[in-house]
Amino acid sequence: MRSQGSITDVPGVEVGHWTDLEGVTGCTVVLCRGGAVAGVDVRGSAPGTYGTDALAPTATVQRIHAVLLTGGSAFGLDAVGGVMRWLEERGIGLPVGSVRVPIVTGAVIFDLNVGRADRRPGPEAGYAACQAANTGLVAEGSVGAGTGATVAKGLGLARAYKGGVGTAARRLADGVVVGALVVVNPVGNIVDPASGRLVAAPTDPATGEPVVDPARLLARRIFPTQNTTIGVVATNVALSKAEAQKLAQMAHDGLARTIWPVHTAYDGDTMFGLSTGPLRPEWAEVSLLGAVAAELVAAAVLRAVYLARPLGGIRAVGEEAPCQQVP
Numbered sequence: 238m239r240s241q242g243s244i245t246d247v248p249g250v251e252v253g254h255w256t257d258l259e260g261v262t263g264c265t266v267v268l269c270r271g272g273a274v275a276g277v278d279v280r281g282s283a284p285g286t287y288g289t290d291a292l293a294p295t296a297t298v299q300r301i302h303a304v305l306l307t308g309g310s311a312f313g314l315d316a317v318g319g320v321m322r323w324l325e326e327r328g329i330g331l332p333v334g335s336v337r338v339p340i341v342t343g344a345v346i347f348d349l350n351v352g353r354a355d356r357r358p359g360p361e362a363g364y365a366a367c368q369a370a371n372t373g374l375v376a377e378g379s380v381g382a383g384t385g386a387t388v389a390k391g392l393g394l395a396r397a398y399k400g401g402v403g404t405a406a407r408r409l410a411d412g413v414v415v416g417a418l419v420v421v422n423p424v425g426n427i428v429d430p431a432s433g434r435l436v437a438a439p440t441d442p443a444t445g446e447p448v449v450d451p452a453r454l455l456a457r458r459i460f461p462t463q464n465t466t467i468g469v470v471a472t473n474v475a476l477s478k479a480e481a482q483k484l485a486q487m488a489h490d491g492l493a494r495t496i497w498p499v500h501t502a503y504d505g506d507t508m509f510g511l512s513t514g515p516l517r518p519e520w521a522e523v524s525l526l527g528a529v530a531a532e533l534v535a536a537a538v539l540r541a542v543y544l545a546r547p548l549g550g551i552r553a554v555g556e557e558a559p560c561q562q563v564p
Contacts, residue, residue: 346386402420
């Protein structure tokens, strides 16, 4: 397996997971203890988010300290409280008078139909994910927020595959690094953009052939609003809030290359863009960084699906094609 690196290759970024294998759910925290300029782009029509209004270029707050990616649907946003407590205990946050208020944002996936619907990430899960955070290689596949993730659900969960968490990074010139981390849980199929190979798709019960026609995949509306792919792209290039938002926007291109269909009315696809700074080489403008981020998102999506394992009665691509090369 050749590694593309991890989003933690970006200086100032740490990642931690909390995983509940019995409940088949979990959460993942992307920490920026020194603060990061952030932007967000929401393209799916069924999102579950927290604190995203503060990321608008016109909003007063300039830097955030953590992004929570979590299972449990809207219930999972309870985990924000644990992230806030962990940061507060370490004096990390926006100075407001005599206190520091941690600035946390986040997004959820729907995984309540896999495992136990009554087991969702809460404050203790968010705290534990922060405790586990570090700058080392990030665990991928069926961990953290990707534990209960599924893909290719157009014909129902019984014909779906496991999704998960994937990450990738690239080192450019002058010390510039770009990284991505994605939690892959779409209604759509998964495609390898390099080869055009269909990685994950439901099969027709009559013919055994993969179903790729969106007219068939979405016609039954089996799981409306029960999907969503969420993620973070980050760089150590100094960006404005507007540029961080543009980075997040362009990162969605990586989803469009690997997920079909994507950004549907049944997905809440959300991407965050982070800048830890302080580098600003003249060549490192946001359009170039966004193009690289999109490639890394595509690689992360494939890694998430290839490295996932069977859980909750859902099959995994890796068990069917164990020799397939992971990007």
